Amino acid sequence: xxxxxxxGYGTVGSGVYEVLKTNRDSIKEKTGDEIHVKYVLDLxxxxxDPVEEVLVHDYEKIISxxxxxxxxxxxGGVEPAHTFAKRALEAGKSVATSNKAMVAQCGVELSKIARxxxxxxxxxxxxxxxxxxxRPLNNALTAEVIDEITGILNGTTNYMLYKMSTEGCDFDExxxxxxxxxxxxxxPTADIEGHxxxxxxxxxxxxxYGKFVDFQEIPTEGITKITAMDMKxxxxxxMTVKLLGTSRKVGDQVYAQVAPxxxxxxxxLYSVNDVFNGIFVHGNMLGxxxxxxxxxxxxxxxxxxxxxxxxxxxxLNKNVMYGLSEEKMDLMSxxxxxxxxxxxxQGTEKxxxxxxxxxxxxxEGIVDGEIGFITWKMTYGEFQKKVEELGKVAQTIRVKD
Amino acid sequence: xxxxxxxGYGTVGSGVYEVLKTNRDSIKEKTGDEIHVKYVLDLxxxxxDPVEEVLVHDYEKIISxxxxxxxxxxxGGVEPAHTFAKRALEAGKSVATSNKAMVAQCGVELSKIARxxxxxxxxxxxxxxxxxxxRPLNNALTAEVIDEITGILNGTTNYMLYKMSTEGCDFDExxxxxxxxxxxxxxPTADIEGHxxxxxxxxxxxxxYGKFVDFQEIPTEGITKITAMDMKxxxxxxMTVKLLGTSRKVGDQVYAQVAPxxxxxxxxLYSVNDVFNGIFVHGNMLGxxxxxxxxxxxxxxxxxxxxxxxxxxxxLNKNVMYGLSEEKMDLMSxxxxxxxxxxxxQGTEKxxxxxxxxxxxxxEGIVDGEIGFITWKMTYGEFQKKVEELGKVAQTIRVKD
Numbered sequence: 121x122x123x124x125x126x127x128g129y130g131t132v133g134s135g136v137y138e139v140l141k142t143n144r145d146s147i148k149e150k151t152g153d154e155i156h157v158k159y160v161l162d163l164x165x166x167x168x169d170p171v172e173e174v175l176v177h178d179y180e181k182i183i184s185x186x187x188x189x190x191x192x193x194x195x196g197g198v199e200p201a202h203t204f205a206k207r208a209l210e211a212g213k214s215v216a217t218s219n220k221a222m223v224a225q226c227g228v229e230l231s232k233i234a235r236x237x238x239x240x241x242x243x244x245x246x247x248x249x250x251x252x253x254x255r256p257l258n259n260a261l262t263a264e265v266i267d268e269i270t271g272i273l274n275g276t277t278n279y280m281l282y283k284m285s286t287e288g289c290d291f292d293e294x295x296x297x298x299x300x301x302x303x304x305x306x307x308p309t310a311d312i313e314g315h316x317x318x319x320x321x322x323x324x325x326x327x328x329y330g331k332f333v334d335f336q337e338i339p340t341e342g343i344t345k346i347t348a349m350d351m352k353x354x355x356x357x358x359m360t361v362k363l364l365g366t367s368r369k370v371g372d373q374v375y376a377q378v379a380p381x382x383x384x385x386x387x388x389l390y391s392v393n394d395v396f397n398g399i400f401v402h403g404n405m406l407g408x409x410x411x412x413x414x415x416x417x418x419x420x421x422x423x424x425x426x427x428x429x430x431x432x433x434x435x436l437n438k439n440v441m442y443g444l445s446e447e448k449m450d451l452m453s454x455x456x457x458x459x460x461x462x463x464x465x466q467g468t469e470k471x472x473x474x475x476x477x478x479x480x481x482x483x484e485g486i487v488d489g490e491i492g493f494i495t496w497k498m499t500y501g502e503f504q505k506k507v508e509e510l511g512k513v514a515q516t517i518r519v520k521d
Numbered sequence: 522x523x524x525x526x527x528x529g530y531g532t533v534g535s536g537v538y539e540v541l542k543t544n545r546d547s548i549k550e551k552t553g554d555e556i557h558v559k560y561v562l563d564l565x566x567x568x569x570d571p572v573e574e575v576l577v578h579d580y581e582k583i584i585s586x587x588x589x590x591x592x593x594x595x596x597g598g599v600e601p602a603h604t605f606a607k608r609a610l611e612a613g614k615s616v617a618t619s620n621k622a623m624v625a626q627c628g629v630e631l632s633k634i635a636r637x638x639x640x641x642x643x644x645x646x647x648x649x650x651x652x653x654x655x656r657p658l659n660n661a662l663t664a665e666v667i668d669e670i671t672g673i674l675n676g677t678t679n680y681m682l683y684k685m686s687t688e689g690c691d692f693d694e695x696x697x698x699x700x701x702x703x704x705x706x707x708x709p710t711a712d713i714e715g716h717x718x719x720x721x722x723x724x725x726x727x728x729x730y731g732k733f734v735d736f737q738e739i740p741t742e743g744i745t746k747i748t749a750m751d752m753k754x755x756x757x758x759x760m761t762v763k764l765l766g767t768s769r770k771v772g773d774q775v776y777a778q779v780a781p782x783x784x785x786x787x788x789x790l791y792s793v794n795d796v797f798n799g800i801f802v803h804g805n806m807l808g809x810x811x812x813x814x815x816x817x818x819x820x821x822x823x824x825x826x827x828x829x830x831x832x833x834x835x836x837l838n839k840n841v842m843y844g845l846s847e848e849k850m851d852l853m854s855x856x857x858x859x860x861x862x863x864x865x866x867q868g869t870e871k872x873x874x875x876x877x878x879x880x881x882x883x884x885e886g887i888v889d890g891e892i893g894f895i896t897w898k899m900t901y902g903e904f905q906k907k908v909e910e911l912g913k914v915a916q917t918i919r920v921k922d
Contacts, residue, residue, distance in 0.1 A: 139806050143666050149731070150663045244661070250807040252661030259660075260645070260653030262551045263827030265544050330550070388813055391792045396809075405540050405824040406651040408797075409814035412789055414807060423806040426664030 122151065122433040125159040125182040127204055128195035129171060132218050132245070133160065135422025136192055136429075137171060147426065151433045158188060183207050190432050192425060193217040202226045209233040209241060214436070216428035218245035218421055223444075224319035224335040227326070231443030238439050242428035247320040248273060250420025251413035252427070253399050257327045258441055264403030266328040270366040270520070273320040275395035275416040276304045276311040277343050277363045281351075281380075282393045285360050290348045303395060313342035314363065314378040321365030323444075324399070325376055331449035333367070333376060339454050340378040350515055353464065353492040356483045359384045362392070364520060373452035381520040382462050382494075388412075389520070455501040460519040464492045466512040475510045487514075494519055523552065523834040526560040526583040528605055529596035530572055533619050533646070534561065536823025537593055537830075538572060548827065552834045559589060584608050591833050593826060594618040603627045610634040610642060615837070617829035619646035619822055624845075625720035625736045628727070632844030639840050643829035648721040649674065651821025652814035653828070654800050658728045659842055665804030667729040671767040671921070674721040676796035676817040677705045677712040678744050678764045682752075682781075683794045686761050691749045704796060714743035715764065715779040722766030724845075725800070726777055732850035734768070734777060740855050741779040751916055754865065754893040757884045760785045763793070765921060774853035782921040783863050783895075789813075790921070856902040861920040865893045867913040876911045888915075895920055 124140075126133050140147065140155055148154050159182050160171050179200075182188055191208035193215055195201050201222045205215045209230060217223065223230075223246045234241035244254045248271070257266075272278050276298060283294045295312070298304035310316045322335035343363050354360050359382045367376035383390045388410040392398035397415025402408055414420035431440065465472055466489055472479055476495055483492040495503065507513050525541075527534050541548065541556055549555050560583050561572050580601075583589055592609035594616055596602050602623045606616045610631060618624065624631075624647045635642035645655045649672070658667075673679050677699060684695045696713070699705035711717045723736035744764050755761050760783045768777035784791045789811040793799035798816025803809055815821035832841065866873055867890055873880055877896055884893040896904065908914050 139664050143664060143806065146666050146731070147664060250804075251810060252657045255661045256653045256657060259832060260656045260828055261824075262831045263540050263544060263548060263824045265547050330547070385792070388792065391786070391789065403651075403824065405544065405820040407815050407818075407821060409652060409812075411810075411812060413810035417808075419806040420808060423662075423664045423804065427661055430663045431660060 122153050122155045122189050123158040123187045124155055124190045124192060124429060125161065125188050126157060126192045126194065127161045128193070129160050129162040129164070129166065130194070130196070131418045132194040132421050132425065135418035136194060136425050139419065139422045139426045147430060151430050153433060155429060155433060158185070179204055183211055188213055189436060190214045190216060190429055192429060193219055193222070194425065195219070196221070198222050198225050205230055206233065209237060209239065212237055212239060214240040214432040216242050216425055216432060218243070218425050220246040220316070220319040220323060224322045227323065227444045228332050228446055231441065232446060235439050235443060238437055240432045240435060240440055241443065242432060242441060243323070244428050245421045245424035247323050248397050248399055248411065248413070249275070249415040249417060250423050251397060251399065251411050251415065252424070253324065253411050254327065256411065257324070261401065261403055261406065264406050266401060266403050267369040268367070268402040269324050269328045269399065270364055270389065271321065271324065271399035272362055272389055272392045272397050273317045273365045273399070273415065274311055274363060275397060276308070278392065278397070279303050279395045281343060281346065281361055281363065284346065284348055285351045285355065288348050288351065291344065291346060312344055314340045317363060317365040318378045321367055321376055321378060325367040325374070326444050328367070329374055329449060331445050331447045333449045333451065337451050338376045338378060341380065343380050346380050349487060350517065352486050353462070353483055354382055356486065357382070357481055357494070360390060361517065362389060364389070370452065370457065374449060375452045375454050375457050377454050379518055381518045383520045387520060456499050458497045458499050460497050460521065461495045461503050462492065462517045462519055463495065463507065463513060464490055464515040465510060466490050466514060471510065475506050490514065523554050523556045523590050524559040524588045525556055525591045525593060525830060526562065526589050527558060527593045527595065528562045529594070530561050530563040530565070530567065531595070531597070532819045533595040533822050533826065536819035537595060537826050540820065540823045540827045548831060552831050554834060556830060556834060559586070580605055584612055589614055590837060591615045591617060591830055593830060594620055594623070595826060596620070597622065599623050599626055606631055607634065610638060610640065613638055613640060615641040615833040617643050617826055617833060619644070619826050621647040621717070621720040621724060625723045628724065628845045629733050629847055632842065633847060636840050636844060639838055641833045641836060641840055641842060642844065643833060643842060644724070645829050646822045646825035648724050649798050649800055649812065649814070650676070650816040650818060651824050652798060652800065652812050652816065653825070654725065654812050655728065657812065658725070662802065662804060662807065665807050667802060667804050668770040669768070669803040670725050670729045670800065671765055671790065672722065672725065672800035673763055673790055673793045673798050674718045674766045674800070674816065675712055675764060676798060677709070679793065679798070680704050680796045682744060682747065682762055682764065685747070685749055686752045686756065689749050689752065692745065692747060713745055715741040718764060718766040719779045722768060722777055722779060726768040726775070727845050729768070729802070730775055730850060732846050732848045734850045734852065738852050739777045739779060742781065744781050747781055750888060751918065753887050754863070754884055755783055757887065758783070758882055758895070761791060762918065763790060765790070771853065771858065775850060776853045776855050776858050778855050780919055782919045784921045788921060857900055859898045859900050861898050861922065862896045862904050863893065863918045863920055864896065864908065864914060865891055865916040866911060867891050867915060872911065876907050891915065
């Protein structure tokens with residue numbers, strides 16, 4: 121029997137408890153052993169809940185119990201999650217977590233301890249919720265040299281952008297609706313400002329390129345500036361707006377970026393709608409691949425955590441992850457990256473041509489006296505200069521190729 | 522150093538050789554050891570090719586060499602591939618294969634030998650080419666009880682249907698073009714009659730539901746009956762036609778089926794175009810997920826084979842697959858499955874209403890005197906009766922919900 125302790129009985133924690141219970145038989149068969157929740161740690165009480173019998177308020181009880189094989193950290197936030205996870209690993213207990221903030225900040229340290237102890241620190245649920253993406257990067261795409269990873273990694277903002285696109289609502293309106301539906305939190309900053317995506321693309325990039333990408337160095341832009349009017353232009357262009365976390369090899373260098381992008385139907389990410397997530401990967405042998413599914417939600421996220429628990433249960437004394445390298449990645453500046461850009465300019469096509477030359481994909485008549493267009497490929501630095509020269513620019517959005 | 526023998530230097534075999542060479546450094550890092558191709562078996566000679574130095578014509582040389590750790594079977598066909606793979610496993614050598622025909626027919630036996638010998642029989646490339654799908658089913662979606670798996674599993678037919686849909690060409694024309702481009706073989710039967718998809722959905726279903734699904738029991742229909750006219754109707758309905766391999770739980774039972782389906786944009790499979798493959802999975806906790814990528818082609822397929830080699834190299838004395846169960850799945854009859862159907866009837870809406878009641882999604886005016894419509898959900902048995910009653914039916918195609 122494998123003994124597990126769950127830290128935190130919130131949304132994901134109670135989901136983990138439920139998945140282990142609902143799919144008990146098939147999980148037992150796949151693990152070759154029974155997985156038993158010996159403790160659930162939470163500061164709160166849950167009178168009447170079946171978890172009551174195993175509920176503890178003091179972490180010392182868990183860490184000092186030699187029977188506990190696996191600690192499941194699903195509290196969220198960096199502390200005390202990090203301290204708890206670290207102590208568990210140092211005590212020889214494998215750790216599974218869904219906590220992207222902790223993984224992005226402390227994953228290198230925790231992976232290293234796991235390697236040294238020949239146990240495991242797994243974090244499948246930290247990116248893409250229920251979508252298997254960490255594990256494919258770790259043990260399926262191993263023959264690949266990956267040169268791009270681009271994802272719709274946040275269900276809340278994807279839902280919001282989808283609503284803005286299909287129903288023409290404006291940002292504030294759709295945010296309020298998302299909060300009422302429980303898709304967005306009371307303080308939605310981490311989602312709408314792109315911080316959540318930033319941590320996720322940092323983790324995925326670290327695994328894809330084999331060097332640690334510091335999330336604090338990734339230029340991050342949220343969706344707060346996107347309007348219903350932008351969506352009208354996008355639609356007219358046969359495109360839509362998505363918040364992307366992306367990183368790409370350019371020669372020997374790698375850049376990473378979080379920003380809203382115009383995405384056209386030639387990209388598989390175009391049809392990733394509603395609260396779903398999609399993660400596009402390009403490998404030098406494989407070409408294009410995409411992983412699609414529920415990027416958030418209690419049970420999908422819990423399902424990914426439980427998959428980690430099963431893998432740890434099957435490898436109690438064997439480190440199975442390459443994990444996060446200690447070697448740091450020096451990111452190239454996004455100012456030197458060549459992209460195309462969508463621009464809304466309060467002026468005429470003649471003004472635009474004077475600065476940008478002959479542009480294609482011009483849209484007029486959506487806003488009086490305004491013209492929308494997509495530039496040719498140029499570096500962001502170059503683009504910024506031209507925008508300044510053009511003047512009267514109401515909006516600029518990157519375009520995903 | 523891990524010693525590998527490649528059986529067959531055709532498209533996939535030479536791809537495996539190329540992937541191992543091109544990505545040598547990163548593969549070595551991920552394996553923790555160098556992978557060296559000691560032998561390539563082929564009946565042909567390849568004068569001037571670098572493979573010449575390691576080329577052998579006699580399998581005995583490989584099987585009797587105790588240094589060979591891993592045998593890569595990429596010859597295709599059931600025999601002698603099966604005998605070679607079996608002998609390798611019995612000699613304690615792990616086997617990696619891309620050969621769906623052999624896996625569908627002999628996978629249970631070979632998996633069993635691998636388990637008994639505590640080595641590995643891996644076949645990631647047998648389904649979905651370069652798309653990681655076997656491994657996610659085996660070690661990522663382990664917390665799930667899977668209740669549906671539906672895929673576009675054949676690049677050749679997907680390309681053909683895509684061309685018919687976008688360019689309005691007819692079947693024979695597009696088949697000829699596909700053959701000229703090298704997408705379809707001189708004898709295209711296995712692709713266009715659905716036999717290839719049948720083997721793949723049998724393998725995937727066996728892994729998803731934990732019991733062996735015999736490909737010979739899966740009702741299989743190809744795309745030869747699909748016309749450019751059907752595509753016009755599909756477009757009018759906002760849908761398209763895809764060849765799907767599908768299996769689904771209905772209560773305690775499972776059915777499997779290969780057939781062309783009308784697919785609408787609410788399905789992620791709708792936008793899987795050209796030679797790409799997409800595999801949709803539904804789990805009881807995860808909900809919807811999809812895996813998308815290159816389903817065929819030399820390098821993507823080889824990349825999946827090499828991922829198997831790497832996993833086997835890292836687990837020389839540990840069986841890591843659940844593999845294919847010996848317990849056989851009794852499939853339920855597709856006649857009892859409830860679906861919707863598209864019908865082309867040479868008559869009027871009134872005739873249709875007399876038999877099918879009030880139908881929605883009616884299309885007229887594409888062919889003179891003909892009406893197209895989609896039925897309500899009913900069993901295939903029921904549907905067949907109504908079609909007979911209606912008469913003058915030019916075409917029927919299943920509709921994917």
